[in-house]
Amino acid sequence: MFFRLLLLISILFSIPQVRAEPIVPGYQHLAGSPSSAGQVLLQELKCFPCHAADNPFPIKRKTPTLLGLRNRVKPGYLRSFLVNPNHEKPGALMPNLFHGWADAEREDAIENILHFLYSLPDEATKANGEGTEYDIAKGEEIFHTVGCVACHEPRRKPQRIENEFGEEIEWEREEPVKEKSASIPLPDLKRKTWLKPLARFLMSPYNTRPGGRMPDMKLSEQEAGSIAAYLLNGEAVSPKVMFEPYPDRIEKGQRLFHEIGCTNCHSSAGKKEAYSLKA
Template sequence: MKRTALPLALAFLGLGIDSHAVPLIAGLDENSSLALAEAGEALMGELQCANCHAGGAEYLFARKSGPDLSEVGQRVSSGFLIKFLANPPDAHKGARMPDLLQALPVKEREGAVEALAAFLISLGHEDEALPAWEEGDGARGKALFEEVGCLACHEDPRDGPSRKPVESLSSLAHLSDKYSASSLAQFLHEPLEVRKSGRMPDFHLSSREAADLAQFLVPGRAQVAKAEQAEPQKVRLGKRLFVQLNCVACHSLKDLPPPRPS
């Protein structure tokens, strides 16, 4: 498949998407041998289209869930959440989450981002600290990064921003904005607890190994940056928007209604 086939396949699905916002799908790059229609079918499964869109596709593709957001306010920085909601591919290159707010006027979009972020930040208990991960060693983490095969799927963070990105590799540039060393270590220790349908396998790292790897990837990030507690009214609005935008189709949360097919 030629280099332009992924954007063309997205167009095949009726997704008007800028080239810089093309999601990263392993195997769908310039080396793929899939025909355009086959690439479109693969994308429907990988982008979880059937989670929202009925009409037969739901019988072709197994339902995949998005990340568990039940404690997202505890493990992800508020600044990253706001940036990601405002423009997913800008905050995380290759992000698969669609920009559900792009059609809104600027003021409405900003208000929706603030409300959704307030709701998500509220998901996590301020009085419950993350597990006490022992302080990691970045040098050991560097060796582990090479040993377990992270470079097969991810860009090398040591190359810095000047390095030309590789289209088929997932960027790690957003990690320092998103996680603390502690919250990243918790994810690396049990990645499938948060991303049950995620591609990243559980390498069965020990807590020490997870802490070492996290310290290599986000050195010096001791804590997740917390926002001030939002007004209850804004949190309620964000919760209502979360349901209205059908976010529950990919991110199920306790006490929220089930997703609705479109």
């Protein structure tokens, strides 16, 4: 029975679809082994926490921390992400929890959860230098040489140079990602965040994404800030409109956070309650 489940998930995931789908790095290399491919998908997509089935995999992938979310994600982006994760962040692994809801009901529910998430306490972070100026050109150079384009699409065109035979060729100092399916899309970063939290993430990605695949590149504060400035096209200011959570919506959002199964993957303030869907 379990093997059949693995096979079914592998087949369904391999069928070409027009709509966006989650991106699981390395999955495309398991096309010849449906059982292994299904196992990878079950683990990466975290199917078992929400479905009424015993989890045979002892290792669980950690999800992003929600603490301090208000200090690194803009409300407009988070609101749109909750409406449709894959539309706002192509390749997102989080499912659309509000699919099929009536518009008014979905809008109210998301607003309540947003207020709850923005009420969570801050995580302990080391503050970046206030008012530090970063070199955008240097950030562009680092982004294309330190290893970023091994997983993310290059953001500049390769240079054209002459080889030893006098032929004009394209040249990139680092080998870019080969397969489009293996590329990890970046969200609209200017819409999502601002310079200081992005620089902090680049310096210590595991602080907020403990189960993330992005490695710690051991960047200095100046290097991380320069890459962040480059990715944000020089936009360094934090949002001027601060989001103030309402107490009544916080309470409703916290209750809904448990009821629809968010705590199956994310930990939060309050008691964790199990929520299951039929497998």
